[in-house]
Amino acid sequence: MAPNGDHPPTDFRHVFKIPTKGDLRRKTLQKSADLHSRPDDDETCVYLCGNSLGLQPTLTRQYLDQYLDTWATKGVFGHFTHINDSSLAPWMHVDDDLVEDMATIVGAKPSEVAVMQTLTVNLHLLMASFYKPTKERYKVILEGKAFPSDHYMVESQIQHHGLDPALSMILIEPPTDSGVLPTDHILSVIDRHADTTAVLLLPGVQFYTGQFLDMPRITTYAQDQGILVGWDLAHAVGNVPLQLSDWNVDFAAWCTYKYLNAGPGSIGGLYVNEKHFHRPRLAGWWGSSKSSRFDMTNRFEPIPSAAGFQLSNPSVADSTALRASLDIFKQTSMKALRAKSLELTGRLEVLLKQSEAKHLFSIITPGSKAERGAQLSIRLQPGLLDSVLVRLEEEGVVIDERKPDVIRVAPAPLYNNVEDVKAFVHVFGAACLEAAKTGKPDGKSAASIDGNAKGWSEIK
Numbered sequence: 001m002a003p004n005g006d007h008p009p010t011d012f013r014h015v016f017k018i019p020t021k022g023d024l025r026r027k028t029l030q031k032s033a034d035l036h037s038r039p040d041d042d043e044t045c046v047y048l049c050g051n052s053l054g055l056q057p058t059l060t061r062q063y064l065d066q067y068l069d070t071w072a073t074k075g076v077f078g079h080f081t082h083i084n085d086s087s088l089a090p091w092m093h094v095d096d097d098l099v100e101d102m103a104t105i106v107g108a109k110p111s112e113v114a115v116m117q118t119l120t121v122n123l124h125l126l127m128a129s130f131y132k133p134t135k136e137r138y139k140v141i142l143e144g145k146a147f148p149s150d151h152y153m154v155e156s157q158i159q160h161h162g163l164d165p166a167l168s169m170i171l172i173e174p175p176t177d178s179g180v181l182p183t184d185h186i187l188s189v190i191d192r193h194a195d196t197t198a199v200l201l202l203p204g205v206q207f208y209t210g211q212f213l214d215m216p217r218i219t220t221y222a223q224d225q226g227i228l229v230g231w232d233l234a235h236a237v238g239n240v241p242l243q244l245s246d247w248n249v250d251f252a253a254w255c256t257y258k259y260l261n262a263g264p265g266s267i268g269g270l271y272v273n274e275k276h277f278h279r280p281r282l283a284g285w286w287g288s289s290k291s292s293r294f295d296m297t298n299r300f301e302p303i304p305s306a307a308g309f310q311l312s313n314p315s316v317a318d319s320t321a322l323r324a325s326l327d328i329f330k331q332t333s334m335k336a337l338r339a340k341s342l343e344l345t346g347r348l349e350v351l352l353k354q355s356e357a358k359h360l361f362s363i364i365t366p367g368s369k370a371e372r373g374a375q376l377s378i379r380l381q382p383g384l385l386d387s388v389l390v391r392l393e394e395e396g397v398v399i400d401e402r403k404p405d406v407i408r409v410a411p412a413p414l415y416n417n418v419e420d421v422k423a424f425v426h427v428f429g430a431a432c433l434e435a436a437k438t439g440k441p442d443g444k445s446a447a448s449i450d451g452n453a454k455g456w457s458e459i460k
């Protein structure tokens with residue numbers, strides 16, 4: 001619960017590790033003790049890449065130390081022992097301990113949320129429950145420009161059922177170059193395949209354009225035609241306000257390493273609407289009743305909630321990192337963060353539109369605040385991207401790119417501020433002008449977790 005319900009704090013910059021420009025250049029790790037001997041002029045970088053990998057909360061190391069100390073001093077008893085001077089739950093309960101705070105962020109009943117596995121795995125598990133093709137209804141509708149993992153996931157699910165993706169996979173292609181999917185366009189594709197579609201799977205916030213889709217309208221529209229509706233919330237969770245229970249979504253899944261700051265590849269989450277708790281599933285022991293879990297009876301007794309969709313005992317290291325991040329979210333609210341986010345991203349948009357270099361790029365993210373989250377995607381004039389990326393990197397400005405010509409810039413309201421936004425626009429504008437003048441693209445690039453781009457380790 002936020003300490004002051006009406007105006008909870010939203011500035012948590014001081015509880016995040018923001019790399020310095022020197023950190024980004026160094027090829028070695030510096031011990032924390034050395035941080036005090038940093039040169040004064042080693043300023044923090046301008047980090048606007050929380051859409052790809054959120055920054056590390058300072059609590060993370062403290063909690064991970066507690067976890068490691070528990071393991072070191074208790075061994076297997078760490079599963080069951082309450083430790084008085086640790087904030088962490090016994091490992092047996094780490095998943096339950098996260099569910100309520102996670103549910104608050106996605107606007108769901110705690111019983112409808114499970115913290116488990118990773119995003120693509122969870123989508124597969126959910127499809128195993130929800131995608132039951134029949135002779136009449138066998139299609140899956142998704143976007144043509146879906147994140148590749150979602151595309152592969154759906155394609156392989158269809159193949160797994162012995163069906164042909166060419167006939168069963170319906171791709172919604174954006175009608176214009178911007179990549180944005182107008183709601184009416186989505187609804188028209190649903191109409192065309194209404195009688196033959198089993199599942200619709202869409203992103204809450206689209207990874208490339210940053211578009212925030214009209215989730216309640218699309219959900220209701222498709223469900224009215226007998227279609228089950230699932231959402232990939234990778235770029236939506238912790239970014240935009242969600243009300244999964246009120247919107248009556250059928251299922252959803254997300255990762256926790258973007259706006260939720262739980263670290264690369266950390267544990268994921270899923271939502272199962274309570275009306276689906278009985279669905280068949282791929283089962284594992286962690287989804288079976290806690291009271292009989294250790295009886296070894298081989299009788300699967302699914303927990304009557306989303307927790308019943310769990311398979312394995314969760315990674316405690318990952319869950320601990322997520323605990324640290326959720327302890328920050330607990331001090332604020334998505335409503336307050338959204339208000340700050342709209343302000344920061346709105347400011348970014350205004351400054352970009354006023355930039356001297358504005359003729360050298362365009363913003364492809366929708367202009368309407370209701371249709372976007374924190375991220376703006378900016379398309380550069382052909383040939384400018386590589387040299388702009390080099391300049392941003394030299395100046396310690398961290399964003400990510402989508403070849404051939406788009407960069408994604410996301411002020412994360414927990415730790416970014418207006419100074420970050422101004423610094424970005426200043427460096428970016430100058431870099432565009434310089435690139436246009438010299439016309440000499442260079443080969444280096446910034447980093448991103450999700451596809452296409454060069455690895456984080458390549459940042460010099």
Ligand SMILES: Cc1ncc(COP(=O)(O)O)c(C=O)c1O
Pocket residue numbers: 118119120121147149150203207232234235255265449450
């Ligand atoms: C929209 C979207 N879907 C799926 C994934 C894949 O996530 P994971 O590697 O955690 O399965 C990502 C990763 O960035 C993503 O952005």
